[in-house]
Amino acid sequence: MNNVVDINSIPLDLTGEKYKDVPYEEKERLFQEVKADERFHDVLYGCYECGVCVASCPSARFYDFSPRVIAQAVSREDVELIYTLMNDSIWDCSQCFSCDRCPRGNSPGGLITIMREVAVRNGLETAKEALEGYGRIIYKIMSTGTQVSPDMLQPNAFPDWGHHVNEIADNLDLWRRALPPETLHTVETGWSVSEKTIIELYLIWHMTGVMDMIKEIDEGLFMILQDVMEERLEDAGYDVTFDE
Amino acid sequence: MGQQMIPVEELIKSQKQPGFKYTPEDAPTEDYRDILFQLEKEGELEVIRVPEPYVEVTTKYGRKKKIPLEHTWHHKSCGQCGHIPGYSTSIFWLHRQFGFDYVDPSDQTSCTAWNYYASATSNAEAQVAVAVRNFAAAHETGRFPLIHCGTSFGHYKEVRHELLHHHDLRRKVRDIMERLGKKLVFPEEIVHYSEWVYAMRDKIAERQVIDMSHIVASVHPACHYHKLVEEDAIYDPEIYGAQRTAIVTGTLKALGIQIGEYSSWYDCCGFGFRHILVSRDFSRSFAVQRKIEVMKEEANPDIVVTHDTGCVTTLDQSQFAGKAHGKKVGIPVMSDSQIAALAMGAHPYKVLQLHWHNTENRPFLEKLGIDPDEKWREFEEALEKLKSGEKQYLTWEDADA
Numbered sequence: 237m238n239n240v241v242d243i244n245s246i247p248l249d250l251t252g253e254k255y256k257d258v259p260y261e262e263k264e265r266l267f268q269e270v271k272a273d274e275r276f277h278d279v280l281y282g283c284y285e286c287g288v289c290v291a292s293c294p295s296a297r298f299y300d301f302s303p304r305v306i307a308q309a310v311s312r313e314d315v316e317l318i319y320t321l322m323n324d325s326i327w328d329c330s331q332c333f334s335c336d337r338c339p340r341g342n343s344p345g346g347l348i349t350i351m352r353e354v355a356v357r358n359g360l361e362t363a364k365e366a367l368e369g370y371g372r373i374i375y376k377i378m379s380t381g382t383q384v385s386p387d388m389l390q391p392n393a394f395p396d397w398g399h400h401v402n403e404i405a406d407n408l409d410l411w412r413r414a415l416p417p418e419t420l421h422t423v424e425t426g427w428s429v430s431e432k433t434i435i436e437l438y439l440i441w442h443m444t445g446v447m448d449m450i451k452e453i454d455e456g457l458f459m460i461l462q463d464v465m466e467e468r469l470e471d472a473g474y475d476v477t478f479d480e
Numbered sequence: 481m482g483q484q485m486i487p488v489e490e491l492i493k494s495q496k497q498p499g500f501k502y503t504p505e506d507a508p509t510e511d512y513r514d515i516l517f518q519l520e521k522e523g524e525l526e527v528i529r530v531p532e533p534y535v536e537v538t539t540k541y542g543r544k545k546k547i548p549l550e551h552t553w554h555h556k557s558c559g560q561c562g563h564i565p566g567y568s569t570s571i572f573w574l575h576r577q578f579g580f581d582y583v584d585p586s587d588q589t590s591c592t593a594w595n596y597y598a599s600a601t602s603n604a605e606a607q608v609a610v611a612v613r614n615f616a617a618a619h620e621t622g623r624f625p626l627i628h629c630g631t632s633f634g635h636y637k638e639v640r641h642e643l644l645h646h647h648d649l650r651r652k653v654r655d656i657m658e659r660l661g662k663k664l665v666f667p668e669e670i671v672h673y674s675e676w677v678y679a680m681r682d683k684i685a686e687r688q689v690i691d692m693s694h695i696v697a698s699v700h701p702a703c704h705y706h707k708l709v710e711e712d713a714i715y716d717p718e719i720y721g722a723q724r725t726a727i728v729t730g731t732l733k734a735l736g737i738q739i740g741e742y743s744s745w746y747d748c749c750g751f752g753f754r755h756i757l758v759s760r761d762f763s764r765s766f767a768v769q770r771k772i773e774v775m776k777e778e779a780n781p782d783i784v785v786t787h788d789t790g791c792v793t794t795l796d797q798s799q800f801a802g803k804a805h806g807k808k809v810g811i812p813v814m815s816d817s818q819i820a821a822l823a824m825g826a827h828p829y830k831v832l833q834l835h836w837h838n839t840e841n842r843p844f845l846e847k848l849g850i851d852p853d854e855k856w857r858e859f860e861e862a863l864e865k866l867k868s869g870e871k872q873y874l875t876w877e878d879a880d881a
């Protein structure tokens with residue numbers, strides 16, 4: 237490709253220098269957490285180093301990023317390298333799963349999902365950085381049950397989509413009312429979600445410990461979500477606390 | 481594009497011709513239905529059957545998949561409903577044209593997979609529980625889930641794999657469902673709306689009122705449709721010799737549309753989940769440089785047709801910045817549901833809701849013999865009724881008036 241601009245050419249430092257002060261035991265502990273995930277054996281069977289995954293990978297075209305390196309490091313149980321990748325590489329992945337065409341049957345993208353989950357659960361600083369500015373989306377999906385809503389279409393949020401966004405923002409309420417499907421008239425959620433449904437969703441978040449992950453990654457967001465969800469649950473007759 | 485790439489003509493010539501043999505017995509993957517029904521026998525879960533009438537289509541390894549035509553429970557999509565609502569509206573419109581029974585429920589949450597692939601702030605148990613809760617809600621209405629979003633479709637197939645293979649996970653999710661007063665249910669098939677459009681393609685073509693035979697369309701198959709748990713995506717020996725999914729392309733061919741081939745068809749759209757929200761430079765650049773510019777150079781299509789939330793949004797919206805940078809852009813982007821509805825005479829603004837799209841689509845409408853000014857006037861007349869308070873919402877009757 238001669239016309240692709242390297243938009244984020246921060247080279248990936250694989251020497252291990254950067255994290256040499258982090259105790260090996262801590263790196264090993266995180267790796268063991270990745271390995272302990274039930275899905276681990278569904279996503280990694282070893283690696284031929286063939287590079288098929290890299291050839292298909294959109295992120296590899298624009299970042300110093302390689303699913304092959306990740307699959308290799310984890311296959312070889314290179315704990316130091318895995319730690320570096322968990323911090324400085326996995327968030328570049330687009331989660332498109334083009335790499336699922338791996339001839340070894342791996343899913344490097346699926347492996348990255350697991351590594352990200354471990355990074356979040358353990359509140360790694362780099363995970364917090366990667367998700368900076370993302371909190372409002374987590375708030376939306378967890379509190380309303382839909383991720384993207386029309387009221388997010390504001391020019392300051394999407395300056396690179398041009399004046400067309402201004403036009404939508406100016407006409408939002410009217411244009412939503414001009415949609416024939418009844419569930420789509422709302423502007424605060426993607427579609428109308430019933431109260432009973434939201435309560436069931438909050439109970440799922442509670443029973444699966446997802447809020448503990450939010451707490452690790454963004455304490456402020458945790459507190460806002462906690463307030464909203466506990467109050468609505470209480471109104472619905474559930475005595476539930478997320479801060480256990 | 482660089483000289484180092486294989487010219488697209490070569491790729492097309494080298495495609496295997498029809499005659500490629502399907503051998504379901506030699507499929508490299510298990511048949512998930514065997515496991516589903518076995519688990520049902522053992523009392524572990526209940527399978528939601530595909531209701532009649534259904535159409536059987538062929539999937540990657542030659543197996544058959546049932547696509548229900550009606551009695552469907554529409555699982556909407558965050559992005560479609562939020563930013564490109566004409567996508568879902570067109571799906572519903574098509575169902576109504578054929579008089580098919582369906583529900584558009586509010587007892588439904590997002591699959592939450594966009595957030596999961598972006599931020600990983602969830603876990604396998606929660607993801608499976610959200611899926612099963614939605615399926616249980618569908619089952620309670622006596623309908624079968626039809627999934628609007630490509631990512632929900634792919635993610636639910638991942639969920640199926642996890643649920644079928646991990647006993648502990650099943651137990652945990654069953655406990656959660658009990659607490660919610662629901663059963664652990666799972667559909668016999670995970671069905672994407674574009675599979676419904678594909679299954680209906682000949683019926684849609686029978687009722688086509690707009691000639692599209694002079695139109696060239698480039699197809700972007702959504703990654704999470706055909707890459708993520710690939711085995712039950714639709715393949716057809718008549719389309720690319722079954723070497724690539726037949727989804728969308730099969731529908732467009734039935735409508736008489738010419739397919740504009742381009743070499744980076746396998747590439748993603750650049751959406752990136754996290755990237756489209758907080759690393760947008762990547763999404764924009766990828767969409768423009770690896771998709772739109774390549775299509776423009778190699779096929780110069782009138783339209784890009786795809787079948788997922790993220791793909792329509794990224795490919796359409798990213799062209800604004802591309803234009804500002806003098807890139808070769810300017811191809812309108814729509815979903816197969818919008819194109820199918822348009823072919824059957826749906827209103828471009830009241831049904832397709834094209835005013836939510838970004839890239840200029842008026843020349844495309846004009847090429848089809850549709851006057852965009854007149855259509856916009858009709859839409860504005862309908863808006864006047866809302867503004868004056870005569871009506872609160874536009875109804876389906878208004879959409880076809």
Ligand code: SF4
Nearest residue numbers: 293329330333335345
């Ligand atoms: S899932 Fe990630 S690693 Fe795999 S091809 Fe996509 S961007 Fe690359």
Ligand code: SF4
Nearest residue numbers: 283284286287289338
């Ligand atoms: S495609 Fe698979 S085997 Fe080949 S390098 Fe990538 S992970 Fe390794």
